[in-house]
Amino acid sequence: MNTFQAPKGTYDLLPPDSAVYLAVREAISAPLKNSGYGYIETPGFEDVELFARGVGESTDIVTKEMYTLTTKGGSELALRPEGTASVLRAALEANLHKAGNLPVKLWYSGSYYRYERPQKGRYRHFSQVGAEAIGAEDPALDAELIILADQAYRSLGLRGFRILLNSLGDKECRPVYREALQGFLRDLDLDDETRRRIEINPLRVLDDKRPDVRRQLTDAPKLRDYLCEACRAYHAEVRDLLTAAGVAYEDDERLVRGLDYYTRTTFEFVHDGLGAQSAVGGGGRYDGLSEMIGGPALPSVGWALGVDRTVLALEAEGITLQLPPATSVFAVPLGEEARRLLFGVVTELRRAGVAADFGYGGKGLKGAMKNANRSGARFTIVAGERDLAEGVAQVKDMESGEQKPVPLDALVADLTARLV
Ligand code: ATP
Numbered sequence: 001m002n003t004f005q006a007p008k009g010t011y012d013l014l015p016p017d018s019a020v021y022l023a024v025r026e027a028i029s030a031p032l033k034n035s036g037y038g039y040i041e042t043p044g045f046e047d048v049e050l051f052a053r054g055v056g057e058s059t060d061i062v063t064k065e066m067y068t069l070t071t072k073g074g075s076e077l078a079l080r081p082e083g084t085a086s087v088l089r090a091a092l093e094a095n096l097h098k099a100g101n102l103p104v105k106l107w108y109s110g111s112y113y114r115y116e117r118p119q120k121g122r123y124r125h126f127s128q129v130g131a132e133a134i135g136a137e138d139p140a141l142d143a144e145l146i147i148l149a150d151q152a153y154r155s156l157g158l159r160g161f162r163i164l165l166n167s168l169g170d171k172e173c174r175p176v177y178r179e180a181l182q183g184f185l186r187d188l189d190l191d192d193e194t195r196r197r198i199e200i201n202p203l204r205v206l207d208d209k210r211p212d213v214r215r216q217l218t219d220a221p222k223l224r225d226y227l228c229e230a231c232r233a234y235h236a237e238v239r240d241l242l243t244a245a246g247v248a249y250e251d252d253e254r255l256v257r258g259l260d261y262y263t264r265t266t267f268e269f270v271h272d273g274l275g276a277q278s279a280v281g282g283g284g285r286y287d288g289l290s291e292m293i294g295g296p297a298l299p300s301v302g303w304a305l306g307v308d309r310t311v312l313a314l315e316a317e318g319i320t321l322q323l324p325p326a327t328s329v330f331a332v333p334l335g336e337e338a339r340r341l342l343f344g345v346v347t348e349l350r351r352a353g354v355a356a357d358f359g360y361g362g363k364g365l366k367g368a369m370k371n372a373n374r375s376g377a378r379f380t381i382v383a384g385e386r387d388l389a390e391g392v393a394q395v396k397d398m399e400s401g402e403q404k405p406v407p408l409d410a411l412v413a414d415l416t417a418r419l420v
């Protein structure tokens with residue numbers, strides 16, 4: 001019979017590497033948990049219309065990348081391609097915004113799905129950790145999120161990332177800019193698809209990576225020159241707060257999220273060791289999104305960081321995370337009686353909080369010692385008939401190689417003490 005393979009564009013997380021992913025998720029979420037963000041979990045799929053409206057009909061995500069399905073009951077669903085729309089949907093549905101405690105600050109961690117052309121750093125199934133602060137307009141909130149992401153990356157030892165920052169204006173000044181930009185773009189030499197984009201989503205054209213398009217964009221009108229006074233002041237405050245926090249950023253005029261409900265602060269974290277897939281995370285303010293999906297006006301800001309690309313960034317910088325060993329003590333029983341006795345010791349060690357494992361399957365000393373070595377355990381307990389007759393087990397320090405007999409009834413206390 002044929003064996004199966006993981007679907008194209010996906011990969012499995014297996015030990016020992018999977019421990020790195022867990023640690024990355026933990027490192028990204030730790031600063032959030034420490035800053036008033038509560039954990040939220042939403043379904044892996046939603047009404048397709050939520051994403052069509054909440055992510056935007058004109059985006060690549062909605063037009064090309066969504067996994068959609070019709071259920072047996074006739075519902076049109078989509079596997080979630082991103083987190084923000086779902087989180088806002090859930091918050092609105094549960095009336096979290098009416099509890100009188102704005103902003104509602106939430107964080108999430110999970111799997112996302114996009115039908116993309118697979119390549120390094122770009123998969124069809126990937127992981128994000130994200131944060132959303134819903135229902136407040138305050139430059140300190142924008143700054144907080146950027147600072148927490150910076151803290152998360154730094155806690156992993158990453159140094160080769162940069163923060164790109166821009167302001168997209170608001171519903172007062174953006175439309176004026178949009179029109180000026182359209183006027184400029186319509187005179188350029190562009191293909192039909194890009195021409196259509198000018199009419200639907202002109203800011204996205206600024207994001208075009210093709211050299212012949214880029215060349216023509218040099219003299220495009222700049223959003224910065226069109227920002228209204230309120231947006232200008234807001235952006236200046238975000239920048240001042242970041243600077244005061246010692247977080248370095250770069251102004252990037254070209255950084256756009258072309259959708260109408262993205263407003264003001266927008267940012268991206270890029271890593272220079274990742275080649276084409278350089279964005280490790282991104283986010284910004286989305287003051288219009290709530291109304292877009294049927295809610296009240298709720299100015300909000302958030303980000304999502306890609307776990308897969310963060311792991312690639314660690315590799316690019318040659319960083320090995322200092323992870324606690326999976327197993328601290330490995331017990332090797334030689335014979336029936338030792339098996340029963342050491343299994344009891346292992347159970348006791350585990351209950352005392354010591355990571356312990358056991359030589360299963362009656363392997364004999366050589367095979368079991370191989371398992372003990374592979375487990376990475378600091379100490380191995382070996383006991384055979386002769387040891388038991390003397391009321392001891394042999395405890396071997398795998399680092400120094402030193403071995404000594406320890407009375408059976410003192411094993412747990414002895415090992416617990418030596419491991420702290
Ligand atoms: P890109 O420009 O690389 O396509 P994006 O703008 O689509 O990124 P976002 O929607 O902002 O990405 O998602 C936030 C983060 O999620 C990205 O910075 C990236 O780290 C990660 N991410 C997005 N799409 C993928 C994917 N297909 N595979 C792996 N990680 C991804």
Ligand code: MG
């Ligand atoms: Mg993308």
